[in-house]
Amino acid sequence: MGITKSTQFTKNQNRKAELYKALGHPARIAIIEFVINQDSCVCGDIVDEIPLSQSTISQHLKELKKVGIIKGDIEGVKTCYCIDDKVWSELDDVSRLFMSSYSEKDKCC
């Protein structure tokens, strides 16, 4: 198959998985780290930084944009990508909640 049975799960579970899935590739982690650490967030600079082809990076950017983690700003011929505050904050909330839902004393085996 290769198709995920999303209908079987809650909205919350699906969204959580979707966000984490977007982070589930080293190139996308590298892109996010670069965008955060640089003043520049121009697409071309990302392409120079990350050892993958321009088309591949464009695709990864698209995926990150799809879940909302980054947003693209067309500035003339260039596109500037940056973190979307709202979704980054959502991701922070989701992660904190998820991580804190377990504590070592819950251990059952």
Next chain:
Amino acid sequence: MGITKSTQFTKNQNRKAELYKALGHPARIAIIEFVINQDSCVCGDIVDEIPLSQSTISQHLKELKKVGIIKGDIEGVKTCYCIDDKVWSELDDVSRLFMSSYSEKDKCC
């Protein structure tokens, strides 16, 4: 292709992506939530809870075990799955660090 060029990225980036990728499926989120919220963590109970076949769930458990998030304890004919404290704590650290590496004032566009 479909193959990830891991060699191009840092150990840290690859590990981060690997952990998030494991969380990037609603069934695996549901499994983790179930294991955390129930006293029971027996495989059969997970199969009863989650609307996917036994073999599919077994595969998801295998993936979670691969990155270390859960560990399985064979108890006679049953297997008890639970969170691996060390990896859960790693995930917590990784997430906190990653999330806090960006703050709204970094915005460049």
Next chain:
DNA sequence: TTATTTAATCGTAATATTGCGATAGAATAA
């Protein structure tokens, strides 16, 4: 012993992902 229960694994099919080169389109420069 033989049956049953439990969970892992195998085999298979369908779909998704990753990656690249080529191309297209839009904005700017010459």
Next chain:
DNA sequence: TTATTCTATCGCAATATTACGATTAAATAA
């Protein structure tokens, strides 16, 4: 205008993922 620059998208190939039924293997029960 024409050329150039920049990025998105298309088309393709290779690999990965998801899902299921069937089977296997191991432990326990009858």
